[in-house]
Amino acid sequence: MVYPYVMKLALLCFCAIAAAAQTLTPVKQAALDEVGTLEPTIREISTSLWKLSETALRERKSSELLARLLEREGFRVERGVSGMPTAFIATYGSGKPIIGILAEYDALPGVGNEAVPKKAPRADGVSSGHGCGHNLFAAGSVGAAIAILRAMESQELPGTLRLYGTPAEETVVGKVYLAKYGVFDDLDACLEWHPSDETKVDNQTGRALNNFEVEFFGQAAHASADPWNGRSALDAVEMMDYGVNMMREHVKPTTRIHYVIPNGGDAPNVVPEYAKVWYYVRDVDRPSVEKWYAWIQKIAAGAAMATRTDYKVFLITGVHEYNLNRPLQEALQKNLSFVGAPHFTDTEQVFGRKLQEFLKIKQIGFRDEVKPLADKPGPVEGGSTDVAEVSYITPTAGFNVTTAAADVPWHSWATTACHGTSAGEKGATVAAKVLALTGIDLFTDAALREQAEAFFEKKTGGKPYECPIPRDQQPPPPKQ
Numbered sequence: 176m177v178y179p180y181v182m183k184l185a186l187l188c189f190c191a192i193a194a195a196a197q198t199l200t201p202v203k204q205a206a207l208d209e210v211g212t213l214e215p216t217i218r219e220i221s222t223s224l225w226k227l228s229e230t231a232l233r234e235r236k237s238s239e240l241l242a243r244l245l246e247r248e249g250f251r252v253e254r255g256v257s258g259m260p261t262a263f264i265a266t267y268g269s270g271k272p273i274i275g276i277l278a279e280y281d282a283l284p285g286v287g288n289e290a291v292p293k294k295a296p297r298a299d300g301v302s303s304g305h306g307c308g309h310n311l312f313a314a315g316s317v318g319a320a321i322a323i324l325r326a327m328e329s330q331e332l333p334g335t336l337r338l339y340g341t342p343a344e345e346t347v348v349g350k351v352y353l354a355k356y357g358v359f360d361d362l363d364a365c366l367e368w369h370p371s372d373e374t375k376v377d378n379q380t381g382r383a384l385n386n387f388e389v390e391f392f393g394q395a396a397h398a399s400a401d402p403w404n405g406r407s408a409l410d411a412v413e414m415m416d417y418g419v420n421m422m423r424e425h426v427k428p429t430t431r432i433h434y435v436i437p438n439g440g441d442a443p444n445v446v447p448e449y450a451k452v453w454y455y456v457r458d459v460d461r462p463s464v465e466k467w468y469a470w471i472q473k474i475a476a477g478a479a480m481a482t483r484t485d486y487k488v489f490l491i492t493g494v495h496e497y498n499l500n501r502p503l504q505e506a507l508q509k510n511l512s513f514v515g516a517p518h519f520t521d522t523e524q525v526f527g528r529k530l531q532e533f534l535k536i537k538q539i540g541f542r543d544e545v546k547p548l549a550d551k552p553g554p555v556e557g558g559s560t561d562v563a564e565v566s567y568i569t570p571t572a573g574f575n576v577t578t579a580a581a582d583v584p585w586h587s588w589a590t591t592a593c594h595g596t597s598a599g600e601k602g603a604t605v606a607a608k609v610l611a612l613t614g615i616d617l618f619t620d621a622a623l624r625e626q627a628e629a630f631f632e633k634k635t636g637g638k639p640y641e642c643p644i645p646r647d648q649q650p651p652p653p654k655q
């Protein structure tokens with residue numbers, strides 16, 4: 176939103192009041208100062224990861240770059256955690272409390288772009304891109320972790336800090352398998368953030384999800400000479416999809432079901448003996464997803480029966496909806512208001528407006544205000560996140576910082592462009608500051624930890640976390 180000058184002044188005054196509302200302790204001040212010192216490092220990480228743009232489970236160079244940097248700073252780094260070569264955990268200190276910070280670094284296929292305000296594929300031929308801004312996510316989180324470590328050292332603060340290098344968020348895989356492996360079990364609390372086109376604390380739960388494939392196996396035959404000898408796996412896929420599309424009339428308005436057909440046969444004159452359909456089913460909570468998933472599996476069985484084919488269902492991954500933690504949300508809001516949203520230069524705002532002009536949307540540049548935290552969670556919107564799994568294991572909260580021009584399509588070349596600019600990097604620096612301040616709060620404020628834990632216990636009813644995927648299932652290989 177663009178504010179008239181007078182309103183902007185009023186906002187600045189409001190920010191000054193909010194800032195005055197919190198007097199920083201020496202240890203918080205030390206952590207904040209460290210983020211200031213680390214700004215060039217945060218920019219460097221952002222740019223390096225943006226250039227690499229490695230997709231899910233292929234983030235070898237990106238994860239190694241982060242792991243090495245953390246090691247140089249004094250973290251002990253465990254690589255290849257839970258069977259994923261690009262997952263790592265960086266640990267500093269010992270004993271309680273144990274505080275976690277999440278980092279993501281995978282890019283998206285097909286959304287590569289130069290950091291210019293128009294659609295322009297990369298000159299170096301890299302077709303993937305950071306359309307979700309995970310280059311900034313990693314830079315902000317790693318920057319915060321280093322700042323906290325330095326403050327813990329200089330201020331002799333006890334406890335354990337963990338930076339989780341979580342790959343493959345875009346395929347909703349990384350944290351699910353890490354959670355199954357138990358790496359979050361002993362945490363007292365966990366923090367995360369995400370790039371966005373606005374600056375606010377997360378206050379809606381997103382959707383629970385099952386991501387699965389259904390394969391059908393038939394019999395090949397000449398489609399004209401002897402079709403009676405054939406059994407079409409593609410027929411089974413079509414019949415299954417038809418069944419699911421009939422089912423849509425009888426699900427809740429909150430339900431989302433989407434599919435693609437990665438394999439549908441090779442040539443029209445061969446009855447396809449193999450076909451595969453790939454589904455996502457989502458809803459506002461896990462029991463609903465499980466209910467629809469059971470129904471869809473029956474439809475698959477029906478399609479196989481009708482087409483006299485065999486079938487196999489493979490649940491690739493699944494997540495819960497986000498388990499919000501109010502005390503942590505409030506702690507984040509306090510620090511986010513203190514730090515304030517990124518201040519964008521005129522040149523950066525011109526970039527944003529040019530990009531919006533190219534996209535034929537309202538030319539309002541980057542949003543530069545902090546949204547207030549509403550009393551109650553907002554209506555469910557958007558997709559799903561594997562952070563949700565962590566939120567059922569330990570008190571967890573997150574926030575968004577403006578890194579992209581207002582209202583540009585997310586997961587697109589346009590967001591990739593923004594995330595390669597100084598404007599995006601400013602978002603990562605703001606995030607590092609908020610994470611560092613809230614991280615220190617969690618180390619030093621036992622009452623906050625207790626409130627977060629009590630809220631968590633009340634919401635989960637003491638029920639232990641149940642991973643949506645089978646216990647012995649290994650992480651899937653990277654997508655081709």
Ligand SMILES: [Zn+2]
Pocket residue numbers: 307308309344369
């Ligand atoms: Zn993302």
